[in-house]
Amino acid sequence: MNIATQAVQIGLEWDTRTGAVTVPIYQTATFRHPGLGQSTGYDYSRSGNPTRQALEDGIARLDGAARGFAYSSGMAAIANLLLLFKSGDHLIVTEDLYGGTCRLFDKIFTQYGLSFSYVDTSDITAVTAALQPSTRAVFVETLTNPLLKFADLRAISAFCTGNDLLLIADNTFLTPYLLRPLDMGADIAVYSATKYLAGHNDTVAGVVTVKDPLLAEKVYFHQNSVGAVLGPQDAWLTTRGIKTLGVRMDRQQENAGQIAEWLAAHPRITRVYYPGLPGHPDHALMKRDAGGFGAMIAFEVDRHELVEQILLKTRLISFAESLGGVESLITFPEVQTHADIPPEIRARLGINNVLLRLSVGIEDCRDLIEDLRQALEG
Amino acid sequence: MKRATQLIHGGPTVDLQTGALGVPIYQISTYRQTSVDHFSKYDYARGDNPTREALEDTIAVLEGGTRCLAFASGMAAIATTLMIFSPGDHLVVCDDVYGGAYRVLSTIFSRMGVSSTFVDATDLTAIEAAIRPETKGIYLETPSNPLLKVTDLRGAAEIARRHNIITLVDNTFMTPYLQRPLELGCDIVLHSGTKFINGHSDVLCGFAVVRDKELGQRIRYIQNAFGTGLGPQDSFLTLRGVKTLKVRMDQSQQNTHAVIAWLQQHPRVTAIHYPGLPEHPGYTIHAAQSDGPGAVFSFELDSYETTKRLLENSHLAAFAVSLGGVESIISYPAKMSHASVPKEERERKGITDTLVRLSVGLEDPDDLIDDLRQAIG
Numbered sequence: 001m002n003i004a005t006q007a008v009q010i011g012l013e014w015d016t017r018t019g020a021v022t023v024p025i026y027q028t029a030t031f032r033h034p035g036l037g038q039s040t041g042y043d044y045s046r047s048g049n050p051t052r053q054a055l056e057d058g059i060a061r062l063d064g065a066a067r068g069f070a071y072s073s074g075m076a077a078i079a080n081l082l083l084l085f086k087s088g089d090h091l092i093v094t095e096d097l098y099g100g101t102c103r104l105f106d107k108i109f110t111q112y113g114l115s116f117s118y119v120d121t122s123d124i125t126a127v128t129a130a131l132q133p134s135t136r137a138v139f140v141e142t143l144t145n146p147l148l149k150f151a152d153l154r155a156i157s158a159f160c161t162g163n164d165l166l167l168i169a170d171n172t173f174l175t176p177y178l179l180r181p182l183d184m185g186a187d188i189a190v191y192s193a194t195k196y197l198a199g200h201n202d203t204v205a206g207v208v209t210v211k212d213p214l215l216a217e218k219v220y221f222h223q224n225s226v227g228a229v230l231g232p233q234d235a236w237l238t239t240r241g242i243k244t245l246g247v248r249m250d251r252q253q254e255n256a257g258q259i260a261e262w263l264a265a266h267p268r269i270t271r272v273y274y275p276g277l278p279g280h281p282d283h284a285l286m287k288r289d290a291g292g293f294g295a296m297i298a299f300e301v302d303r304h305e306l307v308e309q310i311l312l313k314t315r316l317i318s319f320a321e322s323l324g325g326v327e328s329l330i331t332f333p334e335v336q337t338h339a340d341i342p343p344e345i346r347a348r349l350g351i352n353n354v355l356l357r358l359s360v361g362i363e364d365c366r367d368l369i370e371d372l373r374q375a376l377e378g
Numbered sequence: 379m380k381r382a383t384q385l386i387h388g389g390p391t392v393d394l395q396t397g398a399l400g401v402p403i404y405q406i407s408t409y410r411q412t413s414v415d416h417f418s419k420y421d422y423a424r425g426d427n428p429t430r431e432a433l434e435d436t437i438a439v440l441e442g443g444t445r446c447l448a449f450a451s452g453m454a455a456i457a458t459t460l461m462i463f464s465p466g467d468h469l470v471v472c473d474d475v476y477g478g479a480y481r482v483l484s485t486i487f488s489r490m491g492v493s494s495t496f497v498d499a500t501d502l503t504a505i506e507a508a509i510r511p512e513t514k515g516i517y518l519e520t521p522s523n524p525l526l527k528v529t530d531l532r533g534a535a536e537i538a539r540r541h542n543i544i545t546l547v548d549n550t551f552m553t554p555y556l557q558r559p560l561e562l563g564c565d566i567v568l569h570s571g572t573k574f575i576n577g578h579s580d581v582l583c584g585f586a587v588v589r590d591k592e593l594g595q596r597i598r599y600i601q602n603a604f605g606t607g608l609g610p611q612d613s614f615l616t617l618r619g620v621k622t623l624k625v626r627m628d629q630s631q632q633n634t635h636a637v638i639a640w641l642q643q644h645p646r647v648t649a650i651h652y653p654g655l656p657e658h659p660g661y662t663i664h665a666a667q668s669d670g671p672g673a674v675f676s677f678e679l680d681s682y683e684t685t686k687r688l689l690e691n692s693h694l695a696a697f698a699v700s701l702g703g704v705e706s707i708i709s710y711p712a713k714m715s716h717a718s719v720p721k722e723e724r725e726r727k728g729i730t731d732t733l734v735r736l737s738v739g740l741e742d743p744d745d746l747i748d749d750l751r752q753a754i755g
Contacts, residue, residue: 073605
């Protein structure tokens, strides 16, 4: 079944009592037991809630996983996965990671004895060169934030298999609609579902999918123990969002392609990062491996003063953190999403004071281009 | 402001923009910014959501704290708060701590290098004797779950101050309506808000409340970094639940007394654990540090057969995990809340196969008693 079809089907088989075509919102903390030592399959909502489970089962199907897990945020999902490791373990991770992930790794997990090597994961030789005897996993963003570098998951997976490492892929920017990391050798995929999956800028949520049932059991242990689970209302909204993932992503990508070309031709724009442009270094690889190029664009303006002008003058495009929703959003990574990355690393990567990140929504593309034009030239 | 009024008006209750008598449900992930140099207090909902904040401010006032953080579950509150400790740190923990807290301490935190010693916290000398140079905190529940053992909170806080460490208290069974550990000198109050605070068995949530601003900032940093904050719908429902906390708790407590009076006469009931009974060893201490004994108690039956009959045949009291709702909930600690504690350890702590815990709801006590009578047989 096509992913778009599977996405629409989420929750459909659920309510056998009434035939309702969406899963009910089970706003409940606990479940009555039929007898001693018996269970309906649900005991306590932290351990399992039918509304959350409809989302978890649905995302597992979209990713071809044994199981899915939903969390109170994307960061809660990643934090829970990091609990699989122990003091002394080392991870190889993408260097231009989302700032929140970087903060979690550097400020919290290093304190508990984990260590991290930051490398360009779109360069397989950089990944292999970072291997240490204590390395236990590689954590990659499949398409990086904000510089849109694309990782060769098959090559990284071969390296991981050969060295007995877990491969964890943050697939937030692409979603299973454009890339299925588990099919390409990743053991675990993780998403900030706040972004494209929920897709409406109205829910904070995270999901994890796991290929191997035994590994999934370990992830479940930590999800249930720590209890950073997604509430039923937000689980339901995320499921509802996923039903339109295909149509939203199609439109967003199409808009992004046109906007990237328009930006690339504009005299005040000195650089455009978008993997759909033929000049992007990962264009060919992404064309081979992914179902599309996504709808995130980063670009540089020719002087810093223009940054503020654009952020404050765009009317349709909101100056706000986050991405992936139906509404277009623009952010300034250096001071917003990536403020927690050390300045010297930011500078080396190219996250500078003229770089803006645009999340393209589903508005009419002509209106978006007009909005950017008046903000740039006005 | 009196407590009943505080429950209704303690937090921000009027929406400034519209005058609505309640905080709107901000079902949102992000906020539009108007300046590049100064971001608004609200920039991303993982960090700040006005609905969650209204709930946090309300609970902070009720507990007499400066800061409250709301989490996706009671365990998320506990696990996130415990992240303030570092590898090498040691905790002294009451030995009948809730099974979920025992699980994170004995598996996840021990692996990360934070160790724990479990002691009988009814005995202050046992607490103090377990303190080592690397001890950083004392973690308590009083009354405890499920044996309702009582710890002298003023005494424990005094020991903590002497050793320059902090006291954490899980106040779930009492709620701030009945007990305020911060006022007794403790540093961090933890809650499963799922229980009496929300009170309707329809939401999972948790809280950490502190008086010290710097400590509040540290927990807030981890809440944001870990993203374990409570969603807007659940925040709203919990705020709604808090408004009836006093009337619910008053009635549940009164019902509890009626049910216990009946159980005391029953030949198959061999023991009752409830800090409101004068023969309870912690009766005096509990009375001195709280405003009531609460609405949860446990009791022991004469055999496993009687226990099984009661659990399976009670109609009104739902046989389920959790407690503190408008519905009475009967549970079996050996197989439920304390299932993650090894059997020998469980038995040693008195959590036997004939122990039943009852959380008394708002039903008429006569109906509850009739139901228990037919179930016990």
